[in-house]
Amino acid sequence: MSLPDHPARPDGAHGTPGAARATSTAAPIAARAAAVAGVIAALLTPLGAHASGNSVVDEFVTRSRTEIPLDRFGRGELGIVLPTYSRVMLYPAWRAIASADAGRPLVAVPADALERGCCDNGTQYNGDWEAEKRPAIAAWLAARGAVVTDAPRWRPVRMKRVPNKDWQDFLNCGDDAYQFAADTLTALRRRDDATPARLGAWIETQDRVFGHCGDKNSPRYGAAAREAPVPPPPPIEPLPDSEPGHWRQARGYQRAAAAFYASDFPAADSLFSAIARREGHAWQAWAALAEMRTQLRLATLGPAMGLSRTDLVVVPRMEALAANIAAHPDWTVQQRAARELIQIARSRFEPARQLARLTRALSDLDRAPEPQPLVDWRLVAEAVPVAERGKLPILDWVETMASCARPDPATRPTPRPDVESWPTRSQGFGIAVARWRTAPDRALWLVPALACADGAKLGVDRALRHDLMTAADRVPATHPAWLTIRWQQVRLLREAGDSQGARERLTPLVTGQVAQAPTPSARNQIAQEALWLARTPEEALPWLQREYGNWARYVFAQEPQPRTSLAADGARLLSERFTLTDLLRAVQSPLLAPPLRAQLAYGLWWRADLLAQPALAREAAQALAAAVPNGDALVAPYLRAQTPAARRAALWRASLQGRALSAQMQSGLGGVTAEGLTRTSAAGEAVANQWCRLDDTYEASEGWPANGQMAALEEAPPLPADFPVPAGLANERAALKAAGSATGAFARWVLAESRRPDRPADLDWLLYVGIQSTRGGCVDADNSASSKAMYMALHKLYPKSPWATKAKVWY
Template sequence: GVTPAREQAWLTAQEAVFALCARDPLDVLADPGPLIAPLPASEPLYWRQLREYQMAAGAFYAAHYVQSQQAFARIGRTPGHPMQAWGAYLALRSHLREFQLPTAPPPKDAATPPAKAAPQQVAALETPRREGAAILRDPALAEVHEATAATLRRAAYLLAPRQRFEELTALLDDLRADPSRDAALDDWQLMSYFTGDEKADARKLATLREAHPWYDWVANVTHEDAAATATVPPTAPAASAVCGRDCLYANQAWGRGVGTAERRPEDFTTGQHRAWLVAALMSDAPLVPPMEREALAVPVSAPEYATVRYWLAARLAATGHADEARALDEGLLVRLQASRPLSSSAINLVTQQRFGIATSVADASTWLLMSPVASTNPDTGERADPALDVLVPSDDGVRWLDRSLSVADLLQVAHALKAPSAWRSRVAVAAWMRADLLGDAPSALEAAALVEQWVPSLKPVALRYRRAPVGAERHHGLIVAALRHGMSPDPGASYRDSGGTWPLAKPDETVADLWCRIGDNEAGDYMAGMPAPRKSRLQPPEVTADPARRDAERARLLKTHSATGYVGLHAIEWATAHPADKDAPWLLYVAVQSSRGGCVDPDHTAISRKAWQVLHQRWPRSPWTEQSPYFF
């Protein structure tokens, strides 16, 4: 059983393992220190087996790879061992470390050892591959299959790079093979890295493109080379103002033989030819009738059917045939939504493209929301399933809502989004707040009625607003409610709505984080050091019913202080005029605390000082005054 002494012994041994792991490998080779000792035979088997694992791990990090390999292998062969599933895999890791890393400290004047010859590289890889294959064949070790496969790929890359590169190249040259299987394309790209020497890399890239047709195509459609004009094969025609050399090369590769006796009907059905059809459609060249006819003739059963239709619609839209593009996108969406397995990514791509060629605000609203397919950690880039199964707009859609619409347009979007959603509520809240800030009482009341109907937590707020007299009291009530619930005049800046529910914030944690600049939520000093958002090929549609009204509203809203400054000025004015208001000290507290950072204005210190002075002079004994010892 668990006792404090046994638990402490396990922790002490684990800390010793971590200490070895954290040290520089060469320092460990010079002086690994004492290895972890076994537990007495009098201890229960479970605790002795956990110590065996710690001893093996300690030997591994102390560069005693033969010892750790033997210890991990024993663990893997011991039925019922708590770490049995990891034994064979970690024995494999130990074996690879023995090949890969030195087991004794090198002399200080030692030269870099020469690379092993190819036969030696292959021989070094045979045993680890055999050990790994045994793990992958054992269903009882499924827990470590993925890790084992990744380890074997890395071993091949490190121990026999030439053989591994040849294997991957042969696999990728077979167009019937799946390039994503076992990360083949990723590994090939890693091993064909470029050095940064522009001329040498250009020569290498040109050689790869000439030797491998599939890579020629990949380099063309991704423009992944840094010096594209130097790496296009010399047969490519000269660039033009409309179409660069890669673009012209793609169209030439597709159109080779068009209109001549050399072109055979079966050329239209080969995968290689259709690949260049896709590349040509992706380019900026004019869409010629033979290309359009061929794209439309691709059968539904072809794996490239959806890709060809998607890019054909893009070319049609770009060349003034938006009606045809819209029809293509809508037909493709019907087919994709009926396909199995369902591809949310494909549906989202076509939905976004259809959104970008909308004819009106109502039409754009139909294609605004999409299904999230993954979440990304902004710090690590690690991807995971979306946290909530909710419909969301793309980044382009968010920018369209925040920057491209008048209050009347936002209300039209809210009405057009028939299904209940967090974003429908966000749009209604944004329309309400913008209309109020602009003094547009009829629109504010219309939006408040929608919020009252759609958002239960904001129903009392909306009801009070609609019943309050027009003027300062109504506006003040909305500002206080916005602070407490996190309501924003920018749909894309509703940080605290919790999926459209807008819960109350704790009074002492409330800050004025409702907007930076209304109509431009990516502005603000705190964004100054960050890269500008990527410009999308599919810009949000310019479909507002009244551009002049939209521009006039946006110009007024952009001149408004940040939420920090606006709330600060409002708090000072309201507290001065309404000293009996019990919420006035809290509002001044929020104004002061909000000025500590985030989106602030050039005069934020003056506003913070004034709010602090009013709070301390008029309410010296308030708890909110005690929590505001400084201004910022």
């Protein structure tokens, strides 16, 4: 595990930054040093503490953040706001809704603030897998390579293990350290007293400095993995008095930096302090700042090393050091960095007070929030108890919204002591309703009240439902929260059994191809409600498929994937409410994407053949042929066949050709390109795995949660309450259930073929396919007996066949 550095505060450059004061390169070095205050994220949370957990993966709804571009999201284009959004994603929603409620113009949240706060925190600093390719490290290696030819003995890295905690890393040498060293070397080369010997000595010493960036067993630069690790760098000695003062000062700063990176903080503090108090020293300003960084490292990493720390004096001590820096008018870069270090120290050691400061600043609706306070606000909130957060504006709303996604203790599957203090959905509902009652004409608290509400319970409490629905109906469509409120209305009314009221609120959401929904996630959520409110196959057809979310649209792709596929609720509806005739209408509907229609046609083909409906099976085969490339060749043998046995044989051979053909109604159906549907399998890889149970969805037949859309709630997708069970459907499903799994059906068929006097010419291969199909997956109770029977038949009838040679065992 790693503890990434604060994204906006890369680690300082402990090269020789004081060269900036003596050379013409002062401006670029000073500009790059603006981020010199960076430290590890452990400064904000105790070492060893980290957020973890398995997020629910949803191919159709992005649940942790908006899919709307952040510049638009920060300007109040919210779409459907989910309670599962991160704090930083909920903050712009709070700001936009609060501004609209107050009738004041929205001062937008800058996109870079949202990006840094929600999405970039530390990602650019994790790992050293290819550290040499990072621009800053590459710049350092190029700069030193222009002076010396040998590679550095110690591989340049950035991360180091936390002392006494082998499972944790922290950012020890940030990118700016390497870039700063490269710039400093460039400056040193321009000095009149720069000689090859002096430059070479400075580089060799700087290699030792960076040799402390990683652990002592880090392989040297360019070393093969099999080589023994190099020992840690030897101590750095001062230069003799015979050397010029500037070069001796450079060496002195390198000694202090080496101690800092080696985590010898008492030595680093002593060396930096001596430089910081020497007027006229080329590195005085940077040493003064490094003192502050050393104090912060000592306060955070020191306890893991057995060093003492008194939290109460850390901030005052650093404030005193910052005051010394502030007393030098020309130290503007260091002053800016010192102010950031003070904020970090306050966040780490005074989290409650700092959170209150940051929340007050972010609550100012007349000023745009700055990126760094938003980042700090999120991080500091993690270190403050939930009860304390609820006392602060913004966080009160954000925490209540977040509670809407947490099940109540009675339904929580596995209690977690670390989060039991969090408010749950029902608690959040009570809080939100109470807050909303104080200002019922405003939308701010109406949003979490609706998001946390349980529609079934509201169906009993009719007075509260009336009040909430009336307030929701009054929110104008121009309000940034309107889409969220209207979607929640539809959900709650449906859950309360008021399908007619739900459909009335749904109408503006679906008019003009869901014109009000700006993202795939929002369109999918609206389509889900529309499907759950359907009363007939015709009403359901437009909403059966979903768009893949932005992150999942090209997931497995060697080529672009289709934009749509079947979700679990659609799969269940097709399986449990559609007759074969209804499926044919779906296959023929232009409302569904061709790949989905092709998969449905294939499923209908099998179902109709198994249920002895040859005319319907022919229509399905013809629809499949029209939907995929070279489809005519795939289905032609079936269409030419004159007997049920010949048709079944042709259907099995067509089924074994393509890996992507599946007769199962399952989520993801249709998510393969039309070309992919007819991609043939190699003969030795063909298996009969086209379905598990044709009377059920794949998820249900495996015992998995049949829920692609609402997996976060760990419940199966509901069937539309007003969708009738068609006459005759029960008989169809019973007959399909009797067919068993595809593996079992194929075994029975191929064994029957082996007993015919006119055995097919490719029976040896078919038996081999049957044996391989019984290796696992969806199988029937007699799987092992069938596998053995096919194995015995293959070796008895075709002992010299290459397929018999390949079939060494049965399963």
